Amino acid sequence: MKPAGSIPEQYRRTVTYIAAGFLILSVTLYLALPIAALFLRITPDLFFSSLSDPQVTSALWLSLFTSVISLGVVILVGTPFAYVHTRCSYPGKVLVDTLIDLPLVLPPAVAGVALLVLYGRAGLVGRYFSMAGISIAFTTLAVIMAQIFVASPFYLRQAKSLFEQFDLAYEQTARTLGASPLRTFLAITLPLTAGGLVSGAVMTFGRALGEFGATIMFAGNLPGVTQTMPLAVYVGMESNLASGLTISILLVIISFGIMIAVRLLSSKEVQHA
Amino acid sequence: MIPMKQSLTKTSLILIGIVCVLLLATAFLAGCTSTAPQSQTPAATPAPVSATPAPTPQPLVTTAAPVSTPAVAATTGTPKPTFTPSQGNVVAYTAASLSGVSPKLASDFEKMYPGDQVVFNLDGTQALKTQVENGAYADVFISASNSYTNMLKGEGYFVNSTVHPLTSNYVIVILPASNPGNIQSLADLANPGVKIAMEDKSVPAGTATVAVLANLAKSTYNADWNSSVFKNVVTYETSEPAVATKVSLGEADAGFVYESTYTAAPKNTYLAITIPKKDNYLQTYTIGILKGSTSTGASADFENFMLSAFGEQDLKDYGFRPL
Numbered sequence: 001m002k003p004a005g006s007i008p009e010q011y012r013r014t015v016t017y018i019a020a021g022f023l024i025l026s027v028t029l030y031l032a033l034p035i036a037a038l039f040l041r042i043t044p045d046l047f048f049s050s051l052s053d054p055q056v057t058s059a060l061w062l063s064l065f066t067s068v069i070s071l072g073v074v075i076l077v078g079t080p081f082a083y084v085h086t087r088c089s090y091p092g093k094v095l096v097d098t099l100i101d102l103p104l105v106l107p108p109a110v111a112g113v114a115l116l117v118l119y120g121r122a123g124l125v126g127r128y129f130s131m132a133g134i135s136i137a138f139t140t141l142a143v144i145m146a147q148i149f150v151a152s153p154f155y156l157r158q159a160k161s162l163f164e165q166f167d168l169a170y171e172q173t174a175r176t177l178g179a180s181p182l183r184t185f186l187a188i189t190l191p192l193t194a195g196g197l198v199s200g201a202v203m204t205f206g207r208a209l210g211e212f213g214a215t216i217m218f219a220g221n222l223p224g225v226t227q228t229m230p231l232a233v234y235v236g237m238e239s240n241l242a243s244g245l246t247i248s249i250l251l252v253i254i255s256f257g258i259m260i261a262v263r264l265l266s267s268k269e270v271q272h273a
Numbered sequence: 274m275i276p277m278k279q280s281l282t283k284t285s286l287i288l289i290g291i292v293c294v295l296l297l298a299t300a301f302l303a304g305c306t307s308t309a310p311q312s313q314t315p316a317a318t319p320a321p322v323s324a325t326p327a328p329t330p331q332p333l334v335t336t337a338a339p340v341s342t343p344a345v346a347a348t349t350g351t352p353k354p355t356f357t358p359s360q361g362n363v364v365a366y367t368a369a370s371l372s373g374v375s376p377k378l379a380s381d382f383e384k385m386y387p388g389d390q391v392v393f394n395l396d397g398t399q400a401l402k403t404q405v406e407n408g409a410y411a412d413v414f415i416s417a418s419n420s421y422t423n424m425l426k427g428e429g430y431f432v433n434s435t436v437h438p439l440t441s442n443y444v445i446v447i448l449p450a451s452n453p454g455n456i457q458s459l460a461d462l463a464n465p466g467v468k469i470a471m472e473d474k475s476v477p478a479g480t481a482t483v484a485v486l487a488n489l490a491k492s493t494y495n496a497d498w499n500s501s502v503f504k505n506v507v508t509y510e511t512s513e514p515a516v517a518t519k520v521s522l523g524e525a526d527a528g529f530v531y532e533s534t535y536t537a538a539p540k541n542t543y544l545a546i547t548i549p550k551k552d553n554y555l556q557t558y559t560i561g562i563l564k565g566s567t568s569t570g571a572s573a574d575f576e577n578f579m580l581s582a583f584g585e586q587d588l589k590d591y592g593f594r595p596l
Contacts, residue, residue: 094285121453121468122523137524138468138507220508220519221473235511238399239475
């Protein structure tokens with residue numbers, strides 16, 4: 001590599017453009033080529049015939065259903081939590097901050113084992129639920145709980161960061177004009193941070209949709225009840241390659257669809273956590 | 274991000290850090306000082322709970338697999354080193370049901386052929402087969418299913434002359450030691466509300482289980498029993514040890530595994546119900562060297578070890594049935 005100083009003046013711009021182009025191309029291809037390979041490995045008729053496979057349709061429906069519910073819970077509970085967390089100071093705030101980030105670094109399989117040991121039939125808390133006749137492990141509820149556990153940090157960190165950076169002057173002005181804290185939050189804070197919150201929600205939905213390790217550990221693998229799309233891909237790849245590829249392609253299409261929809265809906269530049 | 278309230282924030286973080294380091298140190302020390310996994314065949318289970326008469330074939334069982342006697346163990350003992358010119362690394366793609374015995378196999382192999390080393394990739398045979406078919410490198414392939422072995426042979430992945438039967442295994446039903454589902458016999462598996470864990474049909478143990486249940490339905494019970502059992506399945510696991518884990522955690526009332534898993538487990542982990550031989554499915558394991566292998570000498574050493582008296586003894590100690 002020639003040191004920059006020795007490249008002649010007239011070629012410096014070309015070299016920069018070529019280097020930049022190479023960088024962009026390599027990153028783009030690294031991300032795009034595996035996706036393209038998925039599409040190229042399967043023929044269109046095999047793809048469409050697999051779409052009617054009951055295993056594929058039940059996994060698709062179950063994944064979308066559970067991910068939407070998980071996202072709903074995270075937004076409904078997480079937004080007020082993040083707001084209160086940033087506006088108030090309370091003992092143990094640092095610990096809670098660390099705990100919010102914990103599922104990000106915790107291996108999903110570990111999360112699954114932890115949930116099983118707590119909420120399973122023989123678990124610390126689960127045994128009381130079991131005595132009341134409520135079973136948690138190996139149900140669709142377990143899928144939702146596992147998804148919430150691993151995906152919530154994405155939304156919570158984003159919401160936390162947005163509320164922290166939000167200019168308090170707006171809220172204070174609203175308060176001086178007579179609005180209650182709740183009305184201030186709903187009418188001022190929320191609309192102005194909505195763009196960023198949507199971005200956090202998208203990441204959460206994507207993570208929940210793709211959750212595998214915690215799901216298979218805590219919820220098990222039962223078609224129609226707990227076999228989400230990632231599980232169906234894993235099982236399908238080993239027995240029926242066509243259905244495995246079909247589900248993978250469906251996941252790619254859904255992910256792309258979500259990202260495009262978000263880009264169209266949010267017009268502002270968003271800061272990421 | 275967080276406004277620095279100096280002493281309180283810093284102290285809290287330091288405390289959390291110290292706690293984490295202490296936990297890691299404790300885990301590390303515990304791991305270092307723990308002894309090797311069980312190598313003796315465990316004794317019989319505690320007294321059978323049931324005394325069911327007729328139509329059920331068996332009450333809760335005592336032992337399921339042949340117990341190795343001290344006399345037999347003495348004749349094999351520690352392998353004597355054989356020095357061969359090949360000093361290589363063997364990558365063995367091995368069916369997951371050999372997870373428990375694999376450390377013993379590794380150490381005995383390395384004693385018998387000093388200079389050779391083996392690394393196991395343990396997973397469901399169906400997963401390993403897919404990996405090999407998509408270009409994964411392996412020297413030796415130990416398969417739990419004859420049909421997968423034949424598929425790989427037909428696709429040209431094996432050096433066919435090196436493929437030999439290795440050992441075998443029957444299917445057994447295990448229950449958590451506390452028997453939360455109150456299962457006394459195979460008939461009880463169809464009771465409403467019982468939670469059964471099974472392997473997915475792509476796993477060799479899963480195919481065996483399906484066959485066993487079909488045999489039982491034909492000979493002793495009926496088709497309704499068969500469909501009720503399947504209605505009680507709460508999870509189709511992707512490997513055989515995963516089923517054993519769900520049962521040992523008490524989350525499933527019953528699970529279908531290989532007899533070797535039950536025999537090699539520590540005493541009082543599971544209760545078991547044997548399945549009559551005439552209805553059972555004998556899973557045959559095969560071992561073979563793959564065409565793509567580059568350490569052919571070490572692989573041949575490993576196959577020789579596995580098929581030798583020492584390898585067979587190790588497998589027998591962990592509950593596999595010699596052929």
